Amino acid sequence: MNKYCVNGFKFQIEEVSRNKKTNNSGVYIQGNVDGTSQTIEYYGVIQEIIEVRYLGWPKKKIVLFRCEWFDPSPRGTKMDH
Template identity: 90%
Template sequence: MNKYCFNDFKFQTEEVSRNKKKNNSGVYIQGDIDGTGQTIEYYGIIQAIIEVRYLGWPKKKIVLFRCEWFDPSHRGTKMDHQYNIIEVKHTRKYRSYDPFIIAQNAKQVYYASYPLRKDKADW
């Protein structure tokens, strides 16, 4: 699949969203608590949408997003408290292999670059 609608949101893979006015491939999911007691927040881009169907009765299925994640550490993600914006450094990727999430747990986000700030070209 390359599109999936859930809770009035239309999710798309990065390939489908590329070069369109609306980019619906950005996702956010809240992760586990780290060693400092802080919740880890993951931001990423949907690479593939997979529907898994289970045989038998009743028929069951689950939809998974395979995502490419940005670095969730302070080097790759930070909060701009003045404007209440999360900044993501798109050149820093998450190193661990953990690409799959359940689609119903995802929240949609939109990524926009800083148009006039050359010092924030990577953010």
């Protein structure tokens, strides 16, 4: 998929957003550092959107974003493949 809309938000892969006036390919998550109370922020760019549908009842689906992640901390930028 190139685009996905959920809860009033529209996400696009980087390739689609590249030549647009607005960019909707950025994502952000916040996580804990190895079980401590310290948090770290990660920023990413959506590379691919995949929707997986499960057969049967009730119908279920999950949407996965494959992203290129960046760590903007003082430790420098890193990529998580």
